[in-house]
Amino acid sequence: MLEVRDLSVSYGGLRALQGVSLAVGPGQFVTVVGPNGAGKTTLFKTICGVVPAAGGSVSWDGAPLLSRPASARAHLGIAHVPEGRQVFRTLTVRENLEMGAWPAAGRARWAQTLERIHTLFPILAERSSQLAGTLSGGEQQMLAIGRGLASAPRLLMLDEPSMGLAPAVAEAIFERIAQIHKEDGLAILLVEQRVAEALELSDRGYVLETGRMVLEGPYETLLADDRVRRSYLGLGEA
Amino acid sequence: MLENVLNAVAAGLIIGCLYGLMCIGLGLIFGIMKVVNFAQGELLMLGMYVSLYLVGGFVALGILGPYIGPFVAALLAGPVLFVGGALLHRFLISHVSGLSIASRTETGGFGQLIVTLGISLILQNGGLIVFGSTPKSVLTPLSARAFILGPFPGGALLFLNQARVYSCAVAIVVAIVLWLVMERTRLGKSLRAAADNPVAATYMGIDVDRAYRIAFGLGAGITAIAGGLMATYLTFTPFVGLDYVIIMYSGVVLGGMGSILGAFWGGLTVGFVQQVSALVLPPQLQNAAIFVVFLLIVGLRPEGLFGRSAERA
Numbered sequence: 190m191l192e193v194r195d196l197s198v199s200y201g202g203l204r205a206l207q208g209v210s211l212a213v214g215p216g217q218f219v220t221v222v223g224p225n226g227a228g229k230t231t232l233f234k235t236i237c238g239v240v241p242a243a244g245g246s247v248s249w250d251g252a253p254l255l256s257r258p259a260s261a262r263a264h265l266g267i268a269h270v271p272e273g274r275q276v277f278r279t280l281t282v283r284e285n286l287e288m289g290a291w292p293a294a295g296r297a298r299w300a301q302t303l304e305r306i307h308t309l310f311p312i313l314a315e316r317s318s319q320l321a322g323t324l325s326g327g328e329q330q331m332l333a334i335g336r337g338l339a340s341a342p343r344l345l346m347l348d349e350p351s352m353g354l355a356p357a358v359a360e361a362i363f364e365r366i367a368q369i370h371k372e373d374g375l376a377i378l379l380v381e382q383r384v385a386e387a388l389e390l391s392d393r394g395y396v397l398e399t400g401r402m403v404l405e406g407p408y409e410t411l412l413a414d415d416r417v418r419r420s421y422l423g424l425g426e427a
Numbered sequence: 428m429l430e431n432v433l434n435a436v437a438a439g440l441i442i443g444c445l446y447g448l449m450c451i452g453l454g455l456i457f458g459i460m461k462v463v464n465f466a467q468g469e470l471l472m473l474g475m476y477v478s479l480y481l482v483g484g485f486v487a488l489g490i491l492g493p494y495i496g497p498f499v500a501a502l503l504a505g506p507v508l509f510v511g512g513a514l515l516h517r518f519l520i521s522h523v524s525g526l527s528i529a530s531r532t533e534t535g536g537f538g539q540l541i542v543t544l545g546i547s548l549i550l551q552n553g554g555l556i557v558f559g560s561t562p563k564s565v566l567t568p569l570s571a572r573a574f575i576l577g578p579f580p581g582g583a584l585l586f587l588n589q590a591r592v593y594s595c596a597v598a599i600v601v602a603i604v605l606w607l608v609m610e611r612t613r614l615g616k617s618l619r620a621a622a623d624n625p626v627a628a629t630y631m632g633i634d635v636d637r638a639y640r641i642a643f644g645l646g647a648g649i650t651a652i653a654g655g656l657m658a659t660y661l662t663f664t665p666f667v668g669l670d671y672v673i674i675m676y677s678g679v680v681l682g683g684m685g686s687i688l689g690a691f692w693g694g695l696t697v698g699f700v701q702q703v704s705a706l707v708l709p710p711q712l713q714n715a716a717i718f719v720v721f722l723l724i725v726g727l728r729p730e731g732l733f734g735r736s737a738e739r740a
Contacts, residue, residue, distance in 0.1 A: 237630065239626065239629070258634075259629045259630075260629045260632050260633060260634050260635065261632070262630070262632070263630065263631055263632025264632050268630075269630040271626070271627060271630060275624055275626065275627040275630075276624075276627070277619070277620045277623040277624055277627065277628075278623060278624070279619065279623045279685065280616065280619060280620060280623060284616050284619075284620075285620075287613070287616060288616060288617065288620045288628070288631050288633070289631055291613075291617065291631045291632045291633055292632045336631070340631070340632065
Protein backbone atom coordinates (compact mmCIF):
# COMPACT_ATOMS: atom_id res chain seq x y z
CA MET A 190 0.00 0.00 0.00
CA LEU A 191 2.54 2.60 1.18
CA GLU A 192 6.06 2.01 0.02
CA VAL A 193 9.04 4.22 0.86
CA ARG A 194 12.16 3.37 -1.11
CA ASP A 195 15.66 4.69 -0.53
CA LEU A 196 14.40 8.05 0.69
CA SER A 197 16.89 10.85 1.39
CA VAL A 198 16.17 14.30 2.79
CA SER A 199 18.52 17.22 3.40
CA TYR A 200 18.03 20.34 5.48
CA GLY A 201 20.41 23.00 4.14
CA GLY A 202 23.20 20.55 3.34
CA LEU A 203 22.58 18.43 6.43
CA ARG A 204 21.40 14.91 5.71
CA ALA A 205 18.32 14.26 7.84
CA LEU A 206 17.40 10.96 6.19
CA GLN A 207 19.64 8.67 4.17
CA GLY A 208 18.42 5.74 2.11
CA VAL A 209 15.38 5.02 4.26
CA SER A 210 12.97 2.31 3.11
CA LEU A 211 9.81 0.98 4.67
CA ALA A 212 6.52 -0.58 3.65
CA VAL A 213 3.03 -0.72 5.11
CA GLY A 214 0.54 -3.26 3.76
CA PRO A 215 -3.25 -3.19 4.10
CA GLY A 216 -4.32 -3.56 7.72
CA GLN A 217 -0.75 -3.71 9.00
CA PHE A 218 0.52 -2.01 12.12
CA VAL A 219 4.01 -0.67 11.52
CA THR A 220 6.08 1.26 14.03
CA VAL A 221 9.18 3.38 13.57
CA VAL A 222 11.13 3.92 16.77
CA GLY A 223 14.32 5.78 17.46
CA PRO A 224 15.83 8.47 19.65
CA ASN A 225 15.17 12.20 19.43
CA GLY A 226 16.58 13.73 16.25
CA ALA A 227 16.78 10.42 14.42
CA GLY A 228 14.58 11.81 11.64
CA LYS A 229 11.24 10.25 12.53
CA THR A 230 9.21 13.42 12.12
CA THR A 231 11.17 14.34 8.99
CA LEU A 232 10.22 10.96 7.54
CA PHE A 233 6.55 11.68 8.22
CA LYS A 234 6.68 15.21 6.87
CA THR A 235 8.34 13.97 3.69
CA ILE A 236 5.70 11.28 3.16
CA CYS A 237 3.08 13.98 3.72
CA GLY A 238 4.63 16.31 1.18
CA VAL A 239 5.48 19.10 3.59
CA VAL A 240 9.26 18.58 3.34
CA PRO A 241 10.83 17.95 -0.11
CA ALA A 242 12.84 14.77 -0.69
CA ALA A 243 16.38 14.90 -2.04
CA GLY A 244 16.21 11.38 -3.45
CA GLY A 245 14.29 8.13 -3.45
CA SER A 246 10.59 7.55 -3.87
CA VAL A 247 7.34 7.16 -2.00
CA SER A 248 4.47 5.32 -3.64
CA TRP A 249 0.87 4.81 -2.63
CA ASP A 250 -1.08 1.97 -4.27
CA GLY A 251 1.80 1.75 -6.73
CA ALA A 252 1.54 5.37 -7.89
CA PRO A 253 4.23 7.97 -7.07
CA LEU A 254 3.20 10.20 -4.18
CA LEU A 255 5.95 12.78 -3.81
CA SER A 256 4.95 14.74 -6.91
CA ARG A 257 1.40 15.26 -5.62
CA PRO A 258 0.53 18.39 -3.60
CA ALA A 259 0.53 17.93 0.18
CA SER A 260 -3.23 18.40 0.39
CA ALA A 261 -3.81 15.40 -1.94
CA ARG A 262 -2.81 12.85 0.77
CA ALA A 263 -6.06 13.11 2.72
CA HIS A 264 -8.11 12.61 -0.45
CA LEU A 265 -6.10 9.48 -1.29
CA GLY A 266 -6.92 7.89 2.06
CA ILE A 267 -3.85 8.82 4.11
CA ALA A 268 -4.65 10.54 7.39
CA HIS A 269 -1.89 12.29 9.30
CA VAL A 270 -2.12 12.90 13.04
CA PRO A 271 0.77 15.34 13.39
CA GLU A 272 3.33 15.76 16.11
CA GLY A 273 2.12 18.16 18.80
CA ARG A 274 -1.52 17.42 17.87
CA GLN A 275 -2.07 20.64 15.88
CA VAL A 276 -5.81 20.84 16.45
CA PHE A 277 -7.65 23.92 15.17
CA ARG A 278 -7.70 25.78 18.47
CA THR A 279 -10.25 28.42 17.49
CA LEU A 280 -12.72 25.91 16.07
CA THR A 281 -15.05 23.78 18.17
CA VAL A 282 -14.40 20.09 18.73
CA ARG A 283 -17.22 19.27 16.35
CA GLU A 284 -15.86 21.65 13.68
CA ASN A 285 -12.43 20.05 14.01
CA LEU A 286 -13.96 16.66 13.24
CA GLU A 287 -15.91 18.16 10.33
CA MET A 288 -12.66 19.49 8.88
CA GLY A 289 -11.19 16.00 9.23
CA ALA A 290 -14.07 14.82 7.05
CA TRP A 291 -13.10 17.29 4.29
CA PRO A 292 -12.27 14.55 1.69
CA ALA A 293 -15.21 13.04 -0.21
CA ALA A 294 -14.78 9.63 1.48
CA GLY A 295 -15.05 11.21 4.92
CA ARG A 296 -18.09 13.24 3.92
CA ALA A 297 -19.87 10.18 2.53
CA ARG A 298 -19.42 8.21 5.76
CA TRP A 299 -19.71 11.15 8.16
CA ALA A 300 -22.61 9.79 10.23
CA GLN A 301 -20.98 6.41 10.88
CA THR A 302 -17.48 7.76 11.50
CA LEU A 303 -18.75 10.42 13.89
CA GLU A 304 -20.55 7.76 15.89
CA ARG A 305 -17.45 5.57 15.85
CA ILE A 306 -15.24 8.47 17.00
CA HIS A 307 -17.66 9.25 19.82
CA THR A 308 -17.66 5.58 20.87
CA LEU A 309 -13.86 5.52 20.95
CA PHE A 310 -13.55 8.89 22.68
CA PRO A 311 -16.78 9.69 24.56
CA ILE A 312 -15.21 12.88 25.92
CA LEU A 313 -15.28 14.36 22.40
CA ALA A 314 -19.08 13.99 22.30
CA GLU A 315 -19.31 15.68 25.68
CA ARG A 316 -17.09 18.57 24.61
CA SER A 317 -18.62 18.84 21.15
CA SER A 318 -19.27 22.60 21.14
CA GLN A 319 -16.20 23.59 23.16
CA LEU A 320 -13.27 25.35 21.45
CA ALA A 321 -10.48 22.85 20.84
CA GLY A 322 -7.94 25.25 22.34
CA THR A 323 -9.59 24.82 25.73
CA LEU A 324 -9.10 21.03 25.83
CA SER A 325 -6.39 19.32 27.88
CA GLY A 326 -3.39 17.78 26.13
CA GLY A 327 -4.81 14.26 26.25
CA GLU A 328 -8.19 15.42 24.98
CA GLN A 329 -6.49 17.32 22.16
CA GLN A 330 -4.62 14.14 21.21
CA MET A 331 -7.93 12.23 21.15
CA LEU A 332 -9.38 14.98 18.98
CA ALA A 333 -6.39 14.85 16.64
CA ILE A 334 -6.83 11.09 16.24
CA GLY A 335 -10.59 11.48 15.82
CA ARG A 336 -10.01 14.16 13.21
CA GLY A 337 -7.74 11.74 11.34
CA LEU A 338 -10.36 8.99 11.50
CA ALA A 339 -13.05 11.37 10.23
CA SER A 340 -11.54 11.27 6.74
CA ALA A 341 -12.37 7.54 6.59
CA PRO A 342 -8.73 6.74 5.75
CA ARG A 343 -7.06 3.47 4.78
CA LEU A 344 -3.81 4.44 6.50
CA LEU A 345 -3.53 6.37 9.76
CA MET A 346 -0.14 7.97 10.36
CA LEU A 347 0.50 8.90 13.99
CA ASP A 348 3.47 11.08 14.95
CA GLU A 349 4.39 10.67 18.64
CA PRO A 350 0.85 10.52 20.02
CA SER A 351 2.20 10.13 23.57
CA MET A 352 4.30 13.30 23.48
CA GLY A 353 3.82 15.49 26.54
CA LEU A 354 1.15 13.28 28.07
CA ALA A 355 1.01 11.76 31.53
CA PRO A 356 1.85 8.01 31.46
CA ALA A 357 -1.72 6.96 32.30
CA VAL A 358 -3.14 9.15 29.52
CA ALA A 359 -0.53 7.90 27.04
CA GLU A 360 -1.47 4.35 28.00
CA ALA A 361 -5.13 5.06 27.27
CA ILE A 362 -4.21 6.57 23.89
CA PHE A 363 -2.18 3.47 22.97
CA GLU A 364 -5.12 1.26 23.94
CA ARG A 365 -7.41 3.22 21.62
CA ILE A 366 -4.91 2.99 18.77
CA ALA A 367 -4.72 -0.77 19.24
CA GLN A 368 -8.51 -0.93 19.29
CA ILE A 369 -8.79 1.09 16.08
CA HIS A 370 -6.29 -1.23 14.41
CA LYS A 371 -8.03 -4.41 15.55
CA GLU A 372 -11.69 -3.50 15.20
CA ASP A 373 -11.55 -1.27 12.12
CA GLY A 374 -8.79 -3.14 10.30
CA LEU A 375 -7.10 0.17 9.64
CA ALA A 376 -3.44 0.19 8.59
CA ILE A 377 -1.33 2.19 11.03
CA LEU A 378 2.08 3.78 10.73
CA LEU A 379 3.26 4.94 14.14
CA VAL A 380 6.31 6.92 15.12
CA GLU A 381 7.13 6.73 18.82
CA GLN A 382 9.73 7.34 21.46
CA ARG A 383 7.99 5.05 23.93
CA VAL A 384 9.54 2.04 22.34
CA ALA A 385 8.21 -0.77 24.52
CA GLU A 386 4.53 0.16 24.25
CA ALA A 387 4.81 0.98 20.57
CA LEU A 388 6.57 -2.22 19.52
CA GLU A 389 4.25 -4.33 21.59
CA LEU A 390 1.32 -3.17 19.47
CA SER A 391 2.88 -3.58 16.08
CA ASP A 392 3.23 -6.30 13.45
CA ARG A 393 6.55 -4.93 12.28
CA GLY A 394 9.01 -2.38 13.55
CA TYR A 395 11.83 -0.25 12.20
CA VAL A 396 14.62 1.36 14.18
CA LEU A 397 15.76 4.72 12.86
CA GLU A 398 19.06 6.18 14.09
CA THR A 399 20.67 9.39 12.81
CA GLY A 400 18.74 9.25 9.57
CA ARG A 401 19.30 5.58 8.73
CA MET A 402 17.22 2.46 9.26
CA VAL A 403 19.51 0.32 11.38
CA LEU A 404 17.14 -2.54 12.06
CA GLU A 405 13.82 -3.88 10.91
CA GLY A 406 11.66 -6.91 11.45
CA PRO A 407 8.70 -8.36 13.30
CA TYR A 408 8.09 -7.44 16.93
CA GLU A 409 9.68 -10.62 18.31
CA THR A 410 12.90 -10.15 16.34
CA LEU A 411 13.31 -6.59 17.50
CA LEU A 412 12.65 -7.47 21.10
CA ALA A 413 15.24 -10.20 20.91
CA ASP A 414 17.87 -7.83 19.54
CA ASP A 415 20.49 -6.84 22.09
CA ARG A 416 20.82 -3.31 20.85
CA VAL A 417 17.09 -2.65 21.12
CA ARG A 418 16.95 -4.25 24.56
CA ARG A 419 19.85 -2.19 25.85
CA SER A 420 19.25 1.17 24.19
CA TYR A 421 15.49 1.39 24.21
CA LEU A 422 14.08 -1.03 26.70
CA GLY A 423 16.66 -0.70 29.43
CA LEU A 424 17.09 -4.48 29.63
CA GLY A 425 20.27 -6.56 29.85
CA GLU A 426 21.57 -9.15 27.38
CA ALA A 427 18.99 -11.69 26.26
CA MET B 428 -29.54 70.31 22.70
CA LEU B 429 -31.58 67.13 23.06
CA GLU B 430 -32.24 67.25 19.35
CA ASN B 431 -28.51 67.42 18.62
CA VAL B 432 -27.73 64.50 20.89
CA LEU B 433 -30.54 62.43 19.42
CA ASN B 434 -29.41 63.11 15.87
CA ALA B 435 -25.75 62.47 16.63
CA VAL B 436 -26.55 59.13 18.30
CA ALA B 437 -28.76 58.04 15.42
CA ALA B 438 -26.17 59.09 12.81
CA GLY B 439 -23.49 57.32 14.85
CA LEU B 440 -25.38 54.05 14.86
CA ILE B 441 -26.25 54.25 11.16
CA ILE B 442 -22.77 55.21 9.97
CA GLY B 443 -21.38 52.76 12.50
CA CYS B 444 -23.11 49.87 10.75
CA LEU B 445 -21.46 50.85 7.46
CA TYR B 446 -18.09 51.11 9.23
CA GLY B 447 -18.88 47.73 10.74
CA LEU B 448 -19.29 46.15 7.32
CA MET B 449 -16.12 47.85 6.10
CA CYS B 450 -14.27 46.47 9.14
CA ILE B 451 -15.53 42.95 8.52
CA GLY B 452 -13.71 43.03 5.18
CA LEU B 453 -10.45 43.91 6.87
CA GLY B 454 -11.31 41.56 9.73
CA LEU B 455 -11.22 38.65 7.29
CA ILE B 456 -7.89 39.70 5.82
CA PHE B 457 -6.09 41.07 8.87
CA GLY B 458 -7.94 39.58 11.83
CA ILE B 459 -8.36 36.06 10.48
CA MET B 460 -5.76 35.58 7.73
CA LYS B 461 -3.20 37.75 9.56
CA VAL B 462 -2.24 39.66 6.43
CA VAL B 463 -1.32 43.28 7.07
CA ASN B 464 -3.11 44.95 4.16
CA PHE B 465 -2.44 48.66 3.77
CA ALA B 466 -4.37 48.66 0.49
CA GLN B 467 -7.69 47.97 2.23
CA GLY B 468 -8.64 51.67 1.99
CA GLU B 469 -8.06 51.52 -1.76
CA LEU B 470 -10.31 48.46 -2.03
CA LEU B 471 -12.99 50.63 -0.41
CA MET B 472 -12.21 53.39 -2.92
CA LEU B 473 -12.44 50.94 -5.84
CA GLY B 474 -15.79 49.75 -4.49
CA MET B 475 -17.01 53.33 -4.65
CA TYR B 476 -15.83 53.86 -8.24
CA VAL B 477 -17.05 50.46 -9.47
CA SER B 478 -20.43 51.32 -7.97
CA LEU B 479 -20.32 54.78 -9.59
CA TYR B 480 -19.63 53.37 -13.06
CA LEU B 481 -22.21 50.60 -12.65
CA VAL B 482 -24.84 53.20 -11.76
CA GLY B 483 -23.74 55.14 -14.86
CA GLY B 484 -24.24 51.97 -16.86
CA PHE B 485 -27.68 51.36 -15.37
CA VAL B 486 -28.71 54.93 -16.22
CA ALA B 487 -27.45 54.55 -19.79
CA LEU B 488 -29.41 51.30 -20.14
CA GLY B 489 -32.42 52.90 -18.50
CA ILE B 490 -32.78 50.12 -15.93
CA LEU B 491 -33.31 49.91 -12.15
CA GLY B 492 -33.83 53.66 -11.67
CA PRO B 493 -32.26 56.07 -9.19
CA TYR B 494 -33.64 54.38 -6.08
CA ILE B 495 -32.74 50.72 -6.52
CA GLY B 496 -29.80 51.18 -8.91
CA PRO B 497 -27.18 52.51 -6.46
CA PHE B 498 -27.78 49.67 -4.02
CA VAL B 499 -27.65 46.98 -6.70
CA ALA B 500 -24.45 48.60 -7.96
CA ALA B 501 -22.95 48.56 -4.45
CA LEU B 502 -23.79 44.87 -4.06
CA LEU B 503 -22.32 44.09 -7.49
CA ALA B 504 -19.09 45.89 -6.55
CA GLY B 505 -18.65 42.96 -4.14
CA PRO B 506 -18.20 40.19 -6.74
CA VAL B 507 -16.12 42.51 -8.95
CA LEU B 508 -13.66 43.22 -6.15
CA PHE B 509 -13.83 39.58 -5.00
CA VAL B 510 -12.30 38.64 -8.34
CA GLY B 511 -9.90 41.58 -8.17
CA GLY B 512 -8.86 40.68 -4.63
CA ALA B 513 -8.42 37.01 -5.46
CA LEU B 514 -6.18 37.91 -8.42
CA LEU B 515 -4.22 40.37 -6.29
CA HIS B 516 -3.67 37.59 -3.77
CA ARG B 517 -2.79 35.02 -6.40
CA PHE B 518 -0.08 37.10 -8.06
CA LEU B 519 1.28 39.31 -5.26
CA ILE B 520 0.11 38.71 -1.73
CA SER B 521 0.40 34.91 -1.71
CA HIS B 522 4.17 35.35 -2.02
CA VAL B 523 4.34 37.20 1.30
CA SER B 524 1.65 35.40 3.30
CA GLY B 525 0.19 32.05 4.27
CA LEU B 526 2.06 28.79 3.67
CA SER B 527 4.88 30.45 1.75
CA ILE B 528 5.99 32.23 4.92
CA ALA B 529 4.67 29.74 7.49
CA SER B 530 8.21 28.49 8.07
CA ARG B 531 9.76 31.96 8.33
CA THR B 532 7.21 33.97 10.29
CA GLU B 533 9.76 36.33 11.75
CA THR B 534 10.42 37.98 8.39
CA GLY B 535 7.12 37.40 6.58
CA GLY B 536 5.33 40.43 8.02
CA PHE B 537 7.73 42.92 6.48
CA GLY B 538 7.07 41.64 2.99
CA GLN B 539 3.35 42.18 3.47
CA LEU B 540 3.92 45.72 4.68
CA ILE B 541 5.93 46.75 1.64
CA VAL B 542 3.85 44.87 -0.93
CA THR B 543 0.49 46.16 0.28
CA LEU B 544 1.80 49.69 0.81
CA GLY B 545 3.02 49.56 -2.80
CA ILE B 546 -0.34 48.29 -4.04
CA SER B 547 -2.00 51.09 -2.09
CA LEU B 548 0.15 53.79 -3.72
CA ILE B 549 -0.33 52.29 -7.20
CA LEU B 550 -4.09 52.18 -6.76
CA GLN B 551 -4.25 55.75 -5.43
CA ASN B 552 -2.21 57.22 -8.23
CA GLY B 553 -3.58 54.87 -10.85
CA GLY B 554 -7.02 55.96 -9.66
CA LEU B 555 -5.99 59.57 -10.14
CA ILE B 556 -5.07 58.84 -13.78
CA VAL B 557 -8.13 56.74 -14.56
CA PHE B 558 -10.84 58.40 -12.48
CA GLY B 559 -9.49 61.98 -12.24
CA SER B 560 -9.25 64.16 -9.17
CA THR B 561 -12.75 65.68 -9.30
CA PRO B 562 -14.78 64.59 -6.28
CA LYS B 563 -17.58 62.27 -7.35
CA SER B 564 -20.68 60.86 -5.75
CA VAL B 565 -23.28 58.29 -6.67
CA LEU B 566 -26.41 60.24 -7.51
CA THR B 567 -29.62 59.20 -5.87
CA PRO B 568 -32.49 61.45 -4.80
CA LEU B 569 -32.39 59.59 -1.49
CA SER B 570 -29.23 61.48 -0.51
CA ALA B 571 -31.24 64.67 -0.22
CA ARG B 572 -34.21 63.18 1.59
CA ALA B 573 -34.73 62.42 5.23
CA PHE B 574 -37.09 60.44 7.37
CA ILE B 575 -38.34 62.81 10.05
CA LEU B 576 -39.29 61.21 13.35
CA GLY B 577 -40.84 62.93 16.33
CA PRO B 578 -41.52 65.25 17.86
CA PHE B 579 -39.93 63.68 20.91
CA PRO B 580 -40.41 65.23 24.39
CA GLY B 581 -39.14 68.78 24.29
CA GLY B 582 -40.11 69.10 20.66
CA ALA B 583 -36.98 67.40 19.33
CA LEU B 584 -37.10 66.08 15.76
CA LEU B 585 -34.95 63.24 14.46
CA PHE B 586 -33.73 63.57 10.87
CA LEU B 587 -32.49 60.39 9.21
CA ASN B 588 -30.89 60.69 5.79
CA GLN B 589 -32.67 58.12 3.62
CA ALA B 590 -29.58 57.09 1.61
CA ARG B 591 -27.80 56.34 4.90
CA VAL B 592 -30.75 54.43 6.36
CA TYR B 593 -31.12 52.16 3.34
CA SER B 594 -27.34 51.69 3.08
CA CYS B 595 -27.26 50.75 6.75
CA ALA B 596 -30.02 48.17 6.24
CA VAL B 597 -28.20 46.60 3.30
CA ALA B 598 -24.94 46.59 5.28
CA ILE B 599 -26.55 44.73 8.17
CA VAL B 600 -27.99 42.10 5.83
CA VAL B 601 -24.64 41.59 4.07
CA ALA B 602 -22.86 41.32 7.43
CA ILE B 603 -25.31 38.68 8.67
CA VAL B 604 -25.03 36.67 5.45
CA LEU B 605 -21.24 36.70 5.64
CA TRP B 606 -21.31 35.73 9.30
CA LEU B 607 -23.58 32.77 8.49
CA VAL B 608 -21.27 31.73 5.66
CA MET B 609 -18.24 31.79 7.95
CA GLU B 610 -19.93 30.06 10.90
CA ARG B 611 -22.23 27.55 9.29
CA THR B 612 -20.93 26.48 5.88
CA ARG B 613 -18.18 24.00 5.09
CA LEU B 614 -16.42 26.66 3.04
CA GLY B 615 -16.47 29.15 5.94
CA LYS B 616 -15.21 26.57 8.40
CA SER B 617 -12.41 25.55 6.04
CA LEU B 618 -11.35 29.21 5.75
CA ARG B 619 -11.19 29.46 9.53
CA ALA B 620 -9.33 26.17 9.78
CA ALA B 621 -6.80 27.29 7.15
CA ALA B 622 -6.24 30.53 9.05
CA ASP B 623 -5.98 28.76 12.41
CA ASN B 624 -3.36 26.21 11.39
CA PRO B 625 -2.40 26.14 7.71
CA VAL B 626 -0.19 23.05 7.99
CA ALA B 627 -2.84 20.99 9.79
CA ALA B 628 -5.44 22.20 7.28
CA THR B 629 -3.21 20.83 4.51
CA TYR B 630 -3.15 17.47 6.31
CA MET B 631 -6.97 17.53 6.27
CA GLY B 632 -6.85 17.84 2.49
CA ILE B 633 -7.83 21.52 2.38
CA ASP B 634 -6.15 23.47 -0.42
CA VAL B 635 -4.80 26.22 1.81
CA ASP B 636 -3.62 28.52 -0.98
CA ARG B 637 -7.10 28.45 -2.44
CA ALA B 638 -8.66 29.07 0.99
CA TYR B 639 -6.47 32.12 1.52
CA ARG B 640 -7.28 33.39 -1.95
CA ILE B 641 -11.02 33.06 -1.30
CA ALA B 642 -10.72 34.74 2.09
CA PHE B 643 -8.77 37.64 0.63
CA GLY B 644 -11.29 37.99 -2.19
CA LEU B 645 -14.16 37.95 0.31
CA GLY B 646 -12.45 40.58 2.44
CA ALA B 647 -11.91 42.79 -0.61
CA GLY B 648 -15.49 42.27 -1.83
CA ILE B 649 -17.09 43.04 1.54
CA THR B 650 -15.14 46.26 1.98
CA ALA B 651 -16.03 47.19 -1.62
CA ILE B 652 -19.74 46.71 -0.89
CA ALA B 653 -19.36 49.00 2.12
CA GLY B 654 -17.65 51.52 -0.16
CA GLY B 655 -20.43 51.32 -2.72
CA LEU B 656 -23.02 51.91 0.00
CA MET B 657 -21.12 54.84 1.50
CA ALA B 658 -20.79 56.36 -1.98
CA THR B 659 -24.53 57.09 -1.91
CA TYR B 660 -24.13 59.75 0.77
CA LEU B 661 -20.60 61.15 0.51
CA THR B 662 -18.29 62.52 -2.17
CA PHE B 663 -15.02 60.77 -2.88
CA THR B 664 -11.72 61.02 -4.75
CA PRO B 665 -9.09 58.33 -5.42
CA PHE B 666 -7.50 59.27 -2.08
CA VAL B 667 -10.60 58.59 0.00
CA GLY B 668 -9.09 55.31 1.25
CA LEU B 669 -6.57 57.17 3.42
CA ASP B 670 -9.39 58.50 5.61
CA TYR B 671 -10.79 55.08 6.23
CA VAL B 672 -7.89 52.63 6.44
CA ILE B 673 -7.04 53.79 9.97
CA ILE B 674 -10.69 53.58 10.99
CA MET B 675 -10.80 50.02 9.70
CA TYR B 676 -7.70 48.95 11.62
CA SER B 677 -8.95 50.52 14.85
CA GLY B 678 -12.32 48.83 14.39
CA VAL B 679 -10.79 45.40 13.81
CA VAL B 680 -8.40 45.67 16.76
CA LEU B 681 -11.14 47.11 18.99
CA GLY B 682 -13.48 44.26 18.19
CA GLY B 683 -10.83 41.66 18.90
CA MET B 684 -8.84 40.05 16.13
CA GLY B 685 -10.20 36.96 14.48
CA SER B 686 -13.90 37.45 14.98
CA ILE B 687 -16.37 38.60 12.31
CA LEU B 688 -18.90 39.84 14.82
CA GLY B 689 -16.16 41.57 16.78
CA ALA B 690 -15.02 43.47 13.68
CA PHE B 691 -18.59 44.63 13.10
CA TRP B 692 -19.04 45.84 16.69
CA GLY B 693 -15.61 47.47 16.55
CA GLY B 694 -16.58 49.39 13.42
CA LEU B 695 -19.90 50.33 14.98
CA THR B 696 -18.11 51.65 18.07
CA VAL B 697 -15.74 53.73 15.95
CA GLY B 698 -18.59 55.22 13.89
CA PHE B 699 -20.57 55.98 17.02
CA VAL B 700 -17.67 57.69 18.80
CA GLN B 701 -16.85 59.69 15.68
CA GLN B 702 -20.38 61.05 15.28
CA VAL B 703 -21.15 61.65 18.93
CA SER B 704 -17.83 63.38 19.57
CA ALA B 705 -18.91 65.94 16.95
CA LEU B 706 -21.27 67.32 19.60
CA VAL B 707 -18.44 68.64 21.72
CA LEU B 708 -15.33 68.56 19.51
CA PRO B 709 -14.50 70.49 16.35
CA PRO B 710 -14.55 68.26 13.23
CA GLN B 711 -10.74 68.18 12.98
CA LEU B 712 -10.60 66.37 16.32
CA GLN B 713 -13.16 63.67 15.52
CA ASN B 714 -10.52 61.12 14.55
CA ALA B 715 -8.52 62.06 17.63
CA ALA B 716 -11.57 61.14 19.73
CA ILE B 717 -11.62 57.74 18.05
CA PHE B 718 -8.07 57.13 19.17
CA VAL B 719 -8.66 58.26 22.74
CA VAL B 720 -11.47 55.69 22.98
CA PHE B 721 -9.30 53.17 21.13
CA LEU B 722 -6.43 53.57 23.58
CA LEU B 723 -8.81 53.38 26.53
CA ILE B 724 -10.35 50.12 25.34
CA VAL B 725 -7.05 48.56 24.31
CA GLY B 726 -5.61 49.57 27.67
CA LEU B 727 -8.47 48.10 29.66
CA ARG B 728 -9.23 45.08 27.48
CA PRO B 729 -6.18 44.14 25.38
CA GLU B 730 -7.99 41.18 23.80
CA GLY B 731 -10.49 43.62 22.26
CA LEU B 732 -14.12 44.16 23.11
CA PHE B 733 -15.24 40.83 21.71
CA GLY B 734 -12.02 38.83 21.45
CA ARG B 735 -12.20 35.16 22.28
CA SER B 736 -9.86 34.42 25.13
CA ALA B 737 -9.07 30.92 23.83
CA GLU B 738 -7.28 32.43 20.86
CA ARG B 739 -4.81 34.04 23.19
CA ALA B 740 -4.35 30.95 25.32
